[in-house]
Amino acid sequence: RPTDPWWRSAVFYQVYPKSFADSNGDGIGDLGGVRDKLGYLELLGVDALWLSPVMRSPMADGGYDVSDPRDIDPMFGGLETMDALLAEAHSRKIRVTMDLVPNHTSIEHPWFQAAIASAPGSAERDRYIFRDGRGIDGSEPPNNWPSIFGGPAWTRITEADGTPGQWYLHIFAPEQPDLDWENPEVFDDLEKTLRFWLDRGIDGFRIDVAHGMAKPAGIPDMDISENKLLANSDNDLRFDNDGVHDIHRRIRSIIDEYPDAVTVGEVWVEDNERFGAYVRPDELHLAFNFRLAEVAFDAAAVRAAIENSMAAVAGVGGAPTWTLSNHDVEREVTRYGDGAIGLARARAMALVELALPGTIFVYNGSELGLPNVDLPDEVLQDPVWERSGHTERGRDGCRVPLPWEGSAPPFGFTTADRSWLPIPAEWADCSVEAQIEDVASTLSLYRHAIELRAVRPEFSGDDIDWYGSPSGCLAFRRRGGLICALNTTTAPIPLPPGEVLLSSVPIEGGRLPADAAAWLV
Ligand code: TEU
Ligand code: CA
Secondary structure, rough: OOOOOOOHOOOOEEEEEEHHHOOOOOOOOOOHHHOOOHHHHHHHHEEEEEEOEEEEEEOOOOOOOEEEEEEHHHHOOOHHHHHHHHHHHHHHOOOEEEEEEEOOOOOOOOHHHHHHHHHOOOOHHHHEEEEEEOOOOEEEOOOEEEOOOOOEOOOEOOOOOEEEEEEEOOOOOOOOOOEEOOOOOHHHHHHHHHHHHHHHHEEEEEOOOOOOOOOOOOOOOOOOOOOOOOOOOOOOOOOOOHHHHHHHHHHHHHOOOOOOOOEEEEEEOOOOHHHHHHOOOOOOOOEEEOHHHOOOOOOOHHHHHHHHHHHHHOOOOOOEEOOOOOHHHHHHHOOOOHHHHHHHHHHHHHHHHOOOOOOOEEEHHHHHHOOOOOOOHHHOOOHHHHHHOOOOOHHHHHHHOOOOOOOOOOOOOOOOOOOOOOOHHHHHHOOOOHHHOOOOOHHHHHHHHHHHHOOOOOHHHOHHHOOOOOEEEEEEEEEOOOOEEEEOOOOOOOOHHHHHEEEOOOOOOOEEEEEEEEEEE
8 A cells, every 4th residue: 555654565684694694704694795695685675674683783692782872883893884874775775773772881981981980879879770689688589589590680780899799681691781760860861872873874773672771660579480482471570571662652653753764672472462552652563473483384384373373463453573583593594394295384484474474574594494403512602501500502503604615615795704603504505696597496495475565465464364274284365366385284285276376395186285374365
């Protein structure tokens, strides 16, 4: 519909900047690399980019620990490279959004440095959540909250006089102290950050941990016996506190001064009604739902995930969002069984995703069918690995740099001898160069699907109708006429009548093979 905002049916491409492309030969991806590859992104046909954090950061958590939110880290090329990227992307009609991390800062942020240099109770300390400890001499954390990355969510500081001091809250790593959103200075500073980037031409923000900024009054103990991590169980007091909605309304009032800007929040909330609240007309434009990133390759489960996701936003008039993976989860090829089967299923699910009404987020490398990588211990960098006491390997396996060209690592990702995480030798077969001319490749499948989605009238309409289909299969129809069918069984099934527009495997005799999907009109 011509009156729809641009993002309502857009395809976003998530760039994990360290892993996309390196332009200066230090083995680490950067914004110059993104700029160099804009032609590729144009060819892929995406409408917008989401850049995972590129602000100044000591990189304790891949940039999700920001020490200056109004600057670009030198490792990524500094502000001028960002300006050049924005200009060139816009000239190619690609919008650019960036990650915003309002829940916490880096310990190297000047505010945190000032906080630990000042006395308990000072205004400096009041921008974070410092508390006295419990127990004898305050040697126990102020409450029982665990950190998402392992260990307690509190770290004790040493006061300026050398004595053991107060504790500060960090829901994530100790290098990521939580801000106190009750302090008006915190919002004022975020407003500066929003305007700084919007005035520079950024098209919007992905808001990190958008369900986390507000903390419950008194920060009481939570019931950790049944704590379901990030699942919005009633006893997980760390997230989804009602006060967060007021923060989103205030953010929105600023965003609304910039007509085309979009916000998408990272909202790990399972309950439909509580999730939908985040995309009320005066809050976020969009919220990620992760149901397709979590669901098994099973038609009934996929259908339930789709229905649920649509129901969650329908009540408030919001648009659904879809994502098969991101920088925090195992890549879909591996999740679906790895190898040829995992790849076949990932291709099928890409067609399911790209057939749906709403906003799509493609994680860099999905379009190449990359699997997760089982990296050796000594290269792991995710704080999850250290913090979990080496019991969880963390998320590096989905953050391996992209293979661009050539027959050996680092496959044109960098001119250095090696990339910051090693690229498997067998990725020669899935490099961009290996796939771009091959009509049967996953890259070609994505290109065609994204193009058809953009130009064909059959993709119109906010609603879908389900066909009755045999168990292990699903089929739905967009109001505009596109039909999408998925087969998660082990045998071929008859397709609904129609002309095949695109399919994840060749279709013969009107039957859809196992582990495949097709589009029909
Ligand atoms: O993630 C929030 C989050 O809670 C999870 O995705 C979490 O990182 C994961 O389950 C742990 O294994 C966001 C970012 O996407 C993530 O990369 C950051 O580490 C996190 O916030 C902290 O900023
Ligand atoms: Ca670099």
